[in-house]
Amino acid sequence: EVQLVQSGAEVKKPGESLKISCKGSGYSFSTYWIYWVRQLPGKGLEWMGRIDPSDSYTNYSPSFQGHVTISADKSLTTAYLQWRSLQASDTAMYYCARRDYSASRNDYNDYWGQGTLVTVSS
Amino acid sequence: DIQMTQSPSSLSASVGDRVTITCRASQSISSYLNWYQQKPGKAPKLLIYGASTLQSGVPSRFSGSGSGTDFTLTISSLNPEDFASYYCQQSYSAVTFGGGTKVAIK
Numbered sequence: 001e002v003q004l005v006q007s008g009a010e011v012k013k014p015g016e017s018l019k020i021s022c023k024g025s026g027y028s029f030s031t032y033w034i035y036w037v038r039q040l041p042g043k044g045l046e047w048m049g050r051i052d053p054s055d056s057y058t059n060y061s062p063s064f065q066g067h068v069t070i071s072a073d074k075s076l077t078t079a080y081l082q083w084r085s086l087q088a089s090d091t092a093m094y095y096c097a098r099r100d101y102s103a104s105r106n107d108y109n110d111y112w113g114q115g116t117l118v119t120v121s122s
Numbered sequence: 123d124i125q126m127t128q129s130p131s132s133l134s135a136s137v138g139d140r141v142t143i144t145c146r147a148s149q150s151i152s153s154y155l156n157w158y159q160q161k162p163g164k165a166p167k168l169l170i171y172g173a174s175t176l177q178s179g180v181p182s183r184f185s186g187s188g189s190g191t192d193f194t195l196t197i198s199s200l201n202p203e204d205f206a207s208y209y210c211q212q213s214y215s216a217v218t219f220g221g222g223t224k225v226a227i228k
């Protein structure tokens with residue numbers, strides 16, 4: 001069974017650093033890209049970026065470039081989302097998702113993690 | 123960046139109603155359009171990919187159509203478990219989500 005299991009909820013202060021994780025199991029981890037998606041409280045979904053675990057190639061949304069870092073350790077079948085300096089505006093639910101694609105190369109996210117709630121407050 | 127505009131942002135409907143949600147892209151995205159359902163406190167769930175292909179296990183009352191810039195998600199007969207938020211997503215150039223449509227009980 002394919003599963004993406006994310007790390008638990010975090011409460012941090014502004015300026016602190018944080019790294020959350022997303023562990024894949026039940027499939028060949030290196031074969032499928034991992035996406036990260038943000039959801040602000042009561043708001044919609046925002047694509048943050050993605051990583052190819054086979055070579056750690058990353059691609060970021062311009063809205064998040066430079067503010068977060070996406071990484072992966074294929075030996076641990078785990079992807080990560082990291083902040084060096086959190087802001088209150090980073091308070092949100094964060095989801096990881098596996099990317100698959102159709103014969104016509106249309107990408108889609110077929111499996112999702114359960115989400116990690118990050119709260120940043122002084 | 124490709125912008126995705128969903129409409130309506132919310133709607134009220136009754137069990138058994140036919141519901142249609144639209145998604146418009148700021149430029150042509152061919153059929154690189156996916157639909158997701160999200161219930162409160164849960165992760166999104168893939169319903170349709172490639173504009174019209176039903177994901178395995180998704181009930182046939184869900185259908186998708188469109189290509190280019192205009193797309194539609196239709197629920198032929200609303201079930202109680204379908205009250206949720208729905209999002210479109212383009213994967214033609216990077217990734218962008220629509221703003222979402224909340225389907226509420228009338």
